[in-house]
Amino acid sequence: MSDAFVSLTDLTLSYGQTVAVPNLNLDIVEGELIALLGPSGCGKTTTMRAIAGLMPPAQGRIVIDGADVTRVPANKRGIGLVFQSYALFPHLSAFENVAFGLRLQKLPQAQIRAKTEAGMATVGLTGFEARKPGEMSGGQQQRLALARSLVMQPKVLLLDEPLSNLDARLRLEMRNELQRVQKETGITMVFVTHDQSEALALADRIVLMKDGKIEQLGTPAELYARPDTAFAADFMGFENIFRVEGDALVSDSGRLPLGYQASAQILAWRPGGVGVGAGPHRGRVIASSFAGGHREYVLDSALGQIKADAPIDVPEVPIGQDVAFDLPQDTARPLAA
Ligand SMILES: Nc1ncnc2c1ncn2[C@@H]1O[C@H](COP(=O)(O)OP(=O)(O)O)[C@@H](O)[C@H]1O
Ligand SMILES: [Mg+2]
Structure with missing residues (x-):
């Protein structure tokens, strides 16, 4: 060079x-x-x-x-x-x-x-x-x-x-x-x-x-x-990283049908890319913390823990309560295995 x-x-x-x-x-x-x-x-x-x-x-x-x-x-x-x-x-x-x-x-x-x-x-x-x-x-x-x-x-x-x-x-x-x-x-x-x-x-x-x-x-x-x-994504703040099998995500905790076909071996979402309050999946709030411009949730789901950020103007979901969430295709980062 x-x-x-x-x-x-x-x-x-x-x-x-x-x-x-x-x-x-x-x-x-x-x-x-x-x-x-x-x-x-x-x-x-x-x-x-x-x-x-x-x-x-x-x-x-x-x-x-x-x-x-x-x-x-x-x-x-x-x-x-x-x-x-x-x-x-x-x-x-x-x-x-x-x-x-x-x-x-x-x-x-x-x-x-x-x-x-x-x-x-x-x-x-x-x-x-x-x-x-x-x-x-x-x-x-x-x-x-x-x-x-x-x-x-x-x-x-x-x-x-x-x-x-x-x-x-x-x-x-x-x-x-x-x-x-x-x-x-x-x-x-x-x-x-x-x-x-x-x-x-x-x-x-x-x-x-x-x-x-x-x-x-x-x-x-x-x-x-x-x-x-996955290593790079994890370092760059994609806190939700899951393997893809067919039309479902899998983790050591279990399996979650995605509802759409993914063309990658691994998909990753930042907490900000996960929807809270609406969507096809359900999780239980196990942690909730105020972070200034947004609220950070940890949800317990079929995949284990999901980290999700919600806008601050949406009413807080109390710890222990179930909430709908979404892992949208358009905020997913496809990763190589
Ligand atoms: N003086 C040393 N003797 C033996 N192994 C070492 C020594 N210094 C570093 N290592 C090893 O080399 C690797 C890289 O270390 P290092 O360059 O210090 O990492 P980083 O700066 O990224 O934390 C590590 O596995 C570390 O254990
Ligand atoms: Mg060093």
């Missing part, structure tokens, strides 16, 4: 005899923000470590900006790293934390000052130069860690679950901040997360991983609307 900035080719990554990532192929375009998404243990960090040069591949090739770096040591790859733990120097000021790498490069004082100030401005920390990390909030510390990497002008910035130590509100704030910084600086970023909404919100493209392999790769819109497998 000629337009790839980072190419992983036939990459196999092992810990001793254990293969964590078998034969990975991935091309990353210059300037894009790509998210590696997947459950714990699927090989996200391992892949990052290999790109960074912290783990020699058992097999395969890594090319960055036209150069084969497979055997180039970590500190010669032009890679920046931001991790969940900020790894800031607690005894140094914010300014000195950001300036640290530039001082190692023995740049002239004036340049160190200019670059450090620009880096701090980029992440919105102007005025915090004299603070110690311990005197800053979690979000500010994470931005400091980001500035420290940015001033080194890496070819690629790797971020491994950088937001997972922050509380919910800060996480959302930092999400926007990261996206802004990425667009502003144009730095190619690889972002690791196990949080589907984070990947959807931030990434230009998402690499959904399972057991060290790419399950599906696409834009957030593509993955959200058109997951191809």
Whole structure:
């Protein structure tokens, strides 16, 4: 691929005899923000470590900006790293934390000052130069860690679950901040997360991983609307996934005639795609919770649990009561087995 900035080719990554990532192929375009998404243990960090040069591949090739770096040591790859733990120097000021790498490069004082100030401005920390990390909030510390990497002008910035130590509100704030910084600086970023909404919100493209392999790769819109497998659909919020047999859905709990012919082996519905209050099926309400714009029901049905969202202006069905529901053809996502 000629337009790839980072190419992983036939990459196999092992810990001793254990293969964590078998034969990975991935091309990353210059300037894009790509998210590696997947459950714990699927090989996200391992892949990052290999790109960074912290783990020699058992097999395969890594090319960055036209150069084969497979055997180039970590500190010669032009890679920046931001991790969940900020790894800031607690005894140094914010300014000195950001300036640290530039001082190692023995740049002239004036340049160190200019670059450090620009880096701090980029992440919105102007005025915090004299603070110690311990005197800053979690979000500010994470931005400091980001500035420290940015001033080194890496070819690629790797971020491994950088937001997972922050509380919910800060996480959302930092999400926007990261996206802004990425667009502003144009730095190619690889972002690791196990949080589907984070990947959807931030990434230009998402690499959904399972057991060290790419399950599906696409834009957030593509993955959200058109997951191809049950695993991808589950990750993208299709909480009702059932096998199709003839004209019925089947689960471990039982069988439900659909009333229409499905042309897929598996069908999946988001809770919002399930109708409540009308339809050919019946279920018993076993949980009901207010979710702001809608109400979330869990129904016990012939298929086991059904997750269904109802509009908030429809009167609440009490727990324990039976209710009609619908699994409409037009909101079903067909999946491959
Ligand atoms: N140092 C290690 N030694 C042995 N196995 C490891 C080591 N680090 C990770 N693994 C294994 O490699 C697989 C991928 O791990 P990892 O890349 O950390 O996953 P993720 O970052 O997606 O949670 C897992 O099965 C994990 O148990
Ligand atoms: Mg990890």
